[in-house]
Amino acid sequence: RKEDYRLMINGMVEKPLVFTYADLERFPRENHVYFCECAANTGMEWAGAQLNGAQFTHGMIHNMEYTGVPLRTLLEEAGYDTAGKWVYVEGADASSNGRSIPMEKALDDVLVAFKANGEALRKEHGYPVRLVVPGWEGNMWIKWIRRIEVMDAPVESREETSKYTDTLADGISRKWTWEMDAKSVVTSPSPQAPITHGKGPLVITGLAWSGRGAITRVDVSRDGGKTWETARLAKPGEKRALTRFYLDVDWDGEEMFLQSRAMDETGYVQPTKTQLREVRGLNSIYHNNCIQTWWVRPNGEAENVEVS
Ligand SMILES: Nc1nc2c(c(=O)[nH]1)N[C@H]1C(S)=C(S)[C@@H](COP(=O)(O)O)O[C@H]1N2
Numbered sequence: 001r002k003e004d005y006r007l008m009i010n011g012m013v014e015k016p017l018v019f020t021y022a023d024l025e026r027f028p029r030e031n032h033v034y035f036c037e038c039a040a041n042t043g044m045e046w047a048g049a050q051l052n053g054a055q056f057t058h059g060m061i062h063n064m065e066y067t068g069v070p071l072r073t074l075l076e077e078a079g080y081d082t083a084g085k086w087v088y089v090e091g092a093d094a095s096s097n098g099r100s101i102p103m104e105k106a107l108d109d110v111l112v113a114f115k116a117n118g119e120a121l122r123k124e125h126g127y128p129v130r131l132v133v134p135g136w137e138g139n140m141w142i143k144w145i146r147r148i149e150v151m152d153a154p155v156e157s158r159e160e161t162s163k164y165t166d167t168l169a170d171g172i173s174r175k176w177t178w179e180m181d182a183k184s185v186v187t188s189p190s191p192q193a194p195i196t197h198g199k200g201p202l203v204i205t206g207l208a209w210s211g212r213g214a215i216t217r218v219d220v221s222r223d224g225g226k227t228w229e230t231a232r233l234a235k236p237g238e239k240r241a242l243t244r245f246y247l248d249v250d251w252d253g254e255e256m257f258l259q260s261r262a263m264d265e266t267g268y269v270q271p272t273k274t275q276l277r278e279v280r281g282l283n284s285i286y287h288n289n290c291i292q293t294w295w296v297r298p299n300g301e302a303e304n305v306e307v308s
């Protein structure tokens with residue numbers, strides 16, 4: 001219950017504090033729309049096409065308008081020590097899902113959020129209070145937060161060592177891969193959204209996002225990446241939020257190998273699976289942002305295939 005809620009902030013601070021929910025409601029708040037993508041999204045697809053539907057290959061993501069207090073505000077209230085370079089945040093569940101966050105990010109755009117889309121958070125999303133870490137992997141978005149500790153070093157918790165690290169071809173794992181790279185997927189047509197009309201006008205649509213900023217352009221290929229057409233963005237891309245794209249075509253009723261390729265404001269271009277494997281090898285699970293292919297047959301049904 002929110003009446004029983006307590007959030008502690010301690011460690012390298014002038015005065016350790018305990019906030020009630022009512023206390024949090026009295027700090028100036030901000031509203032922002034952000035996506036939250038699990039780093040394991042698309043993780044099953046490293047070795048080859050596996051799951052037949054965008055919900056299964058790309059569904060571990062949400063996009064909401066969060067309302068919350070900047071973490072910076074609470075750190076300042078407690079008088080954080082500037083020698084504290086890390087903030088460790090833990091939840092009230094058995095796992096605690098503790099994660100170490102660099103102080104620079106904590107002071108930048110992280111929110112201690114208590115509303116989504118104007119309502120109280122649903123319990124699955126962390127009611128009453130969760131962390132919002134824009135653009136960074138979903139695992140860092142601690143739900144049911146109970147404690148924030150300012151530290152001089154990272155904790156190296158389970159969630160940032162044995163999990164959410166990427167084992168490279170030589171067996172060495174990269175870690176601190178927090179930012180989610182640009183990614184996109186065609187949602188229709190797709191295995192779960194077949195074409196139910198014949199040839200002629202067809203709306204190809206999908207979603208694109210980047211943890212590094214706004215989406216600036218999305219290209220769509222109907223021939224497995226040989227040729228590309230630039231899609232229309234539903235509205236200008238917003239920083240670290242989902243952007244819908246459309247390509248309105250005249251379908252000749254022939255098979256298509258549908259792909260989408262996102263670009264963000266840093267100039268980053270979503271890679272092919274081959275490009276990603278060249279850098280990361282085959283041992284990875286997390287952070288698979290490669291270009292997805294749907295094989296659309298003349299009868300309108302679509303299947304997950306690999307073109308790389
Ligand atoms: N306390 C706590 N927070 C957590 C988790 C958890 O198990 N416990 N799971 C994390 C993971 S792995 C992800 S991807 C996101 C998912 O957030 P959502 O369910 O609101 O989409 O929450 C994160 N926050």
Ligand SMILES: [Mo]
Binds near residue numbers: 039139
């Ligand atoms: Mo996750």
